[in-house]
Amino acid sequence: MTSDSSSLTWRPLTPADAQTSADLLNAMETADQLGEFYLAEDTLQELVDPYLDRQRASLAAFDGNLMVGFMKASYKPATEEVHRVLVEGGVHPDYRRRGIGTVLVDAAVAAVKAQHARQHPTVKLVIVAQKAEHIAGAAELFRSRGFAPVFYSQHLVHPLGAAIPDSAVPDGLRVEPWSERNDEEFRRIRNEAFKDAGLAEMPVDNWQNRMINHTFRPDVSFLLRDVANGAAAGMLLTKYWEGDTVVTGVREARFVLIGTLRDYRRRGVAGTLIGHALRAAADQGFDQVRVSVDQENPVETFGIYEKAGFAPALRHVSWALAG
CATH class of the missing domain: 3.40.630.30 (Gcn5-related N-acetyltransferase (GNAT))
Known part of the structure; x- marks a missing residue:
């Protein structure tokens, strides 16, 4: 971790984080302009996903009581030739460019690989992250961690x-x-x-x-x-x-x-x-x-x-x- 990211508190997500998760996503919206806003019941629904191992496949960064970044990844209960796992996450606009995103992406990759080894060790693993192409710094971050663009989705x-x-x-x-x-x-x-x-x-x-x-x-x-x-x-x-x-x-x-x-x-x-x-x-x-x-x-x-x-x-x- 960088000196900036190490000054934060890091722990897995819990259902009690529903409101602070919604607050973080809404703060991200002010910068990213995706047209997506969240209520606590929306984030709670995601936090109680039966295939999200919160303890081992989620991580959140806090500055005091403020959640400033998170990642989570739900495994696929069934798979065939490829186990595709979607990693979700983001960083508060006021805390970007401090290495927090790098910590979260690396933690997500490590968690998904470990989870894959437990759930579907005999098939190929592909880790996927989706971001709007206009978000500043996203392409730079993912390329630096070995990700490559594979396709585009149009809203x-x-x-x-x-x-x-x-x-x-x-x-x-x-x-x-x-x-x-x-x-x-x-x-x-x-x-x-x-x-x-x-x-x-x-x-x-x-x-x-x-x-x-x-x-x-x-x-x-x-x-x-x-x-x-x-x-x-x-x-x-x-x-x-x-x-x-x-x-x-x-x-x-x-x-x-x-x-x-x-x-x-x-x-x-x-x-x-x-x-x-x-x-x-x-x-x-x-x-x-x-x-x-x-x-x-x-x-x-x-x-x-x-x-x-x-x-x-x-x-x-x-x-x-x-x-």
């Missing part, structure tokens, strides 16, 4: 209002809203549709923690079903962070999952779900909708969103380090 925003396109439901399919009865079908579509992108399956407890939580909007989440055989064809899942509205006054819905099963691709499933959900979001009083598209993800097509009326906003970089 797109839809203004709703008159820009919502008409979207006829394809013949032989019908739209139905999310319910507790079809929730398992939503999860199954997510797992099967995203295999092409190399994503591991999401088990029930992880699905409940990350997707069907306090940010989930069932009234703007839909499934498309085959009328003839009753099979699910695709789904769209929407979330909403109240913290954004508290600060900005803008109610923004986020389409966080859009998936189509292989047998139903190229039949307009994704476009239908997007159009239907845009209309529902407007009816529920949202001001705009945001979606993030991995530009090299074979599951998603950038053109679908442009056709639906989305416009580019921020772009994020995914940095990767082979373990």
